[in-house]
Amino acid sequence: MSAWSFSGSRLFRKCPRQWYLKTIIAEPRSKDPIRREAYLLSKLQTIYSWRGSLVDWVILMRYIPTIKRGQRVVxxxxxxxxxxIFNRQLEFGLANRLREPGMKVTETGDAFAAFLDVEYGDDIAKSDIEAAWEDVKIALTNLVSMKDLQAKLESAIQLIPQRSLTFTLDGIKATGQPDLMAFFADQPPLIVDWKVHTYASSDYRLQLALYALALTNCRPHSDFPKEQISYQETEIQLLEVQLLTNELRKYHLASEDFDTVSDYMARSALNMEMTIQGEDGDIAIDDLPVTLNDEECQRCPFRSMCWFRG
Ligand code: SF4
Known part of the structure; x- marks a missing residue:
């Protein structure tokens, strides 16, 4: 089984079959047409999730580099x-270029987008596209207005966005990718998670705690400042940044919180392991448990592989 992740555990809770198709079956370089198809489908997004990815991309490619260069964010x-980027990706996605023969997603640069509705023959309403752009504008406007956050990031000695951290805890190999890690000369590291949602979720606390565990338990990367590797998970600064509602939520976690997180991880990994262990050590897609929530199926990129095969 691939390394356990928080996003994987959340998907598994929604639908074990969807999780299996995305994390176990999907394989970009496979010659097996089922694995290749699962990979292509795994790239589909709703317009709603796409606009969040777009904000993440702009932060990664423009906001963080500008701060790192010591320049003013405009x-x-x-x-x-x-x-x-919005226009380029929209054009790509509406043309469903995902289905071009021999499509290599990694070679499309910043132009790639693939939309669930287009793939499944549904229209994307103009109003949804306009609403997506409005949300992108609101999120970035709020981000630039967060001057205290910006000042804090400017005082960091190292900013590392979107770094994958692999670690092992209680025998479970896991991975996590914080949106941003900031290292300082005189205080513990800060982990930032950007959110482009209008609703809150109790999962965010868990997610940030897992990132703290990932940072304190992974093998330090060569660009981590040396003095930073001695901090405990309870000392890591955790910040959820709600970009649509313009809110900052700091989390202060105690050792009991991390016990809860470790338990969650162990239970989740065990459930996944038990689900995919067929009698001969393997399992057919159709034998995987499914969600009972119809809405989840409507949002699922793997509908064509699941319903038609079932
Ligand atoms: S279509 Fe529904 S049941 Fe099938 S994998 Fe997707 S979410 Fe699960």
Whole structure:
């Protein structure tokens, strides 16, 4: 089984079959047409999730590099870049270029998008596209207005966005990718998670705690400042940044919180292990348990592999 992750555990809770198709079956370089098809389908997004990815991309490619260079963050520059990417990806996604023969997603650069509705023959309403752009604008405008956060990031000695951290805890190999890690000369590291949602979730606390465990339990990467590796997980600064509602939520976690997280991880990994262990050590897609929530199926990229095969 591939390394356990928080996002994987959340997907498993929604639908074990969807999780299996995405994390076990999907394989970009496979010659097996089922694995290749699962990989292509795994790239599909709703317009709603796409606009969140787009904000993450602009932060990664423009906001963080600007701060790292010690330059002033200019909202107009971020929005101009965001609009260019928005238009390019929208055109790519609406043309369903995912289905071009021999499509290599990694070679499409910042133009790639693949939409669930387009793949399944549904229209994307113009109003949904306009609402997506409005949300991108609101999120970036709020981000630039967060001056205290920006000042804190400017005082960091190292900013590392979107770094995959692999670690082993209680015998479970796991991975996590915080949106941003900031290291300082005189205080514990800060982990930031950008959110582009209008609703809150208690999962965010768990997710940030897992990132703290990942940072304190992984083998330090070569660009981690040396003095930073001695901090305990309870000392890591954790910040959820709600970009649509313009809220910052700091989390202070105690050792009991991390016990809860370790238990969650162990239970989740065991459930996954038990689910995919067929009698001969393997399992057919159709034998995997499914969600009972119809809405989950409507949002699921793997509908064509699941319903038609079932
Ligand atoms: S279509 Fe529904 S049941 Fe099938 S994998 Fe997707 S979410 Fe699960």
């Amino acid at each position: 909202l107009g520059d971020l929005l101009k870049y965001a609009r260019e």
